[in-house]
Amino acid sequence: MHIEHFSGGLMPRTWTLSAGRARLLVLESRHGVATAVAAALALSAPALLWLPSAAESELRLEAGARGYLISVTDDFLARATATAAEAVHLRRVMRRVVPFTAEQARGAIASVTPICRALLCEQQTPGRGATTMISTQTLLLLLHLWRTASTDSEAADVAQRGEGPRLIAEFLQLVELHHRDSWAIARYAAALGVTEDKLHAHCRREKSASPRALLHERLAQEACTRLLQLDLPVEQIGYGLGFRDPAYFNRFFKRHRKTSPGLYRRQMRSSAPHSLSYAAWP
Numbered sequence: 054m055h056i057e058h059f060s061g062g063l064m065p066r067t068w069t070l071s072a073g074r075a076r077l078l079v080l081e082s083r084h085g086v087a088t089a090v091a092a093a094l095a096l097s098a099p100a101l102l103w104l105p106s107a108a109e110s111e112l113r114l115e116a117g118a119r120g121y122l123i124s125v126t127d128d129f130l131a132r133a134t135a136t137a138a139e140a141v142h143l144r145r146v147m148r149r150v151v152p153f154t155a156e157q158a159r160g161a162i163a164s165v166t167p168i169c170r171a172l173l174c175e176q177q178t179p180g181r182g183a184t185t186m187i188s189t190q191t192l193l194l195l196l197h198l199w200r201t202a203s204t205d206s207e208a209a210d211v212a213q214r215g216e217g218p219r220l221i222a223e224f225l226q227l228v229e230l231h232h233r234d235s236w237a238i239a240r241y242a243a244a245l246g247v248t249e250d251k252l253h254a255h256c257r258r259e260k261s262a263s264p265r266a267l268l269h270e271r272l273a274q275e276a277c278t279r280l281l282q283l284d285l286p287v288e289q290i291g292y293g294l295g296f297r298d299p300a301y302f303n304r305f306f307k308r309h310r311k312t313s314p315g316l317y318r319r320q321m322r323s324s325a326p327h328s329l330s331y332a333a334w335p
Contacts, residue, residue: 079121085114099162103151121169135229141222161201235295273309
């Protein structure tokens with residue numbers, strides 16, 4: 054996670070932001086333009102703009118603009134929100150471009166800017182527990198954004214659908230915490246205080262998938278991430294995810310990604326850019 058405070062420069066500012074990190078722009082003064090998903094968005098302070106990690110974008114701000122630009126990876130966002138009861142709703146917001154209205158921004162800016170200052174302080178002079186502090190402040194920030202972005206129709210939809218979304222949110226939180234621990238579905242159900250049948254029924258209703266399918270998909274995602282980021286043998290990657298039998302890990306991965314772990318790693322690394330530019334930081 055990286056946060057930049059910009060204040061009162063004599064020249065206009067431009068950021069070219071590549072995909073791979075989500076961004077939050079907090080604009081406290083002046084005007085600007087954001088270009089994302091082939092659309093230009095006019096910004097007039099106070100303004101808030103959330104850009105998901107999948108979006109390539111450009112920000113142009115007038116001279117004298119003041120505010121914050123936060124850059125954060127999906128992995129950090131997942132860890133920060135894993136234990137929140139609202140994790141599912143937060144992820145829905147984080148996956149899309151959210152251009153907050155002027156009225157929404159005015160209502161939220163007083164709550165958002167103190168969190169930005171706290172994050173900047175932890176980044177500049179990290180103290181004991183800095184990682185936990187940053188994670189907690191990030192969760193608070195996301196909760197404020199979710200509250201601000203939520204509409205009355207969304208709230209009514211949640212009320213009408215009852216406990217299903219809440220149960221699935223809690224299940225997905227447990228999956229985030231324990232998908233590497235070889236928990237059986239029965240253990241997840243017991244931790245949630247429901248029967249396996251009830252958990253299965255709600256997963257089918259809300260996600261059109263079984264609990265086991267959701268768990269296995271999360272494991273497959275984690276396997277892909279580790280294969281690309283860690284220079285460890287495939288067997289060790291599988292072992293770290295709870296697979297004691299390398300052959301079973303290979304079969305599991307091939308079933309979910311239609312290729313072997315080793316071939317997936319080679320193909321993805323060979324297709325990656327050979328040089329990286331830091332011009333798009335943060």
